Amino acid sequence: MPFVRIDALGTGTARLDALGQAVHDALVETLGVPPDDRFQVLTGHDGVTSTLRYDDHLGIPKDGSVVFVAITMRSGRPPELKRALYRRIAELVHERTGTEPRNVVVTVTENTCVDWSFGDGEAQYAPAGAEPDGALR
Template identity: 70%
Template sequence: MPFVRIDALTTDPARLDALGRAVHDALTQAIGIPSDDCFQVLTGHDGASSTLRHGSYLGEHRDDGVVYVAITMRSGRTPAQKQALYRRIAELAHEYGGAEPRNVFVTVTENASADWSFGHGEAQYVTAATA
């Protein structure tokens, strides 16, 4: 059920795929997302016609290796689970895709069951809860 967007300064489809796998594996390992629950948009930026901006906020010195990961998911995870998720994403993005952990920027946005439709114009989580 997480919806993931990954933006990276790369034109290499294999690197984008590796980053997508890293985030998905971290979601399954750290917070128990089912392995077949994979909804991702992976966007590579070439640095010429599009770019990613980054700074050194909170003392994290990022460079053009920055990887932005935005995860939207239903609420209910504890801060400790989220921290474990962030760590695992950084570890696997480094292992699979060569991203330096300092360059892995992750945001989580939470919402409710009624905020999801997986097709057919239905809110499947709401329908399942009332069935």
């Protein structure tokens, strides 16, 4: 169950929706996330009341169409799957929004079963008195 935050500059509803769908589709295609397993926060920044700051780190120039994608997910996926995910996100974002792949910044933060609650104040993947479910979602 990845939790995704997407922040983008100068973004209307249509672009935010396309960004969210592109990231979700990449998660489904590369990591096998179930299609109905979507939890996203999509935020557009107008550059005045809210904005994003970025530089050309590692010699990769960014411009006003920069997109930050932060994914929190359960640990255990190998590096090659993460690399495939980054690549697919950049491809789909470019295909669906015209955003150059150099403007797509992706971070992954991993955690464990007990770090999730889906409601009711419960840790559904790690209930009290039970061994935590180790399956990736």
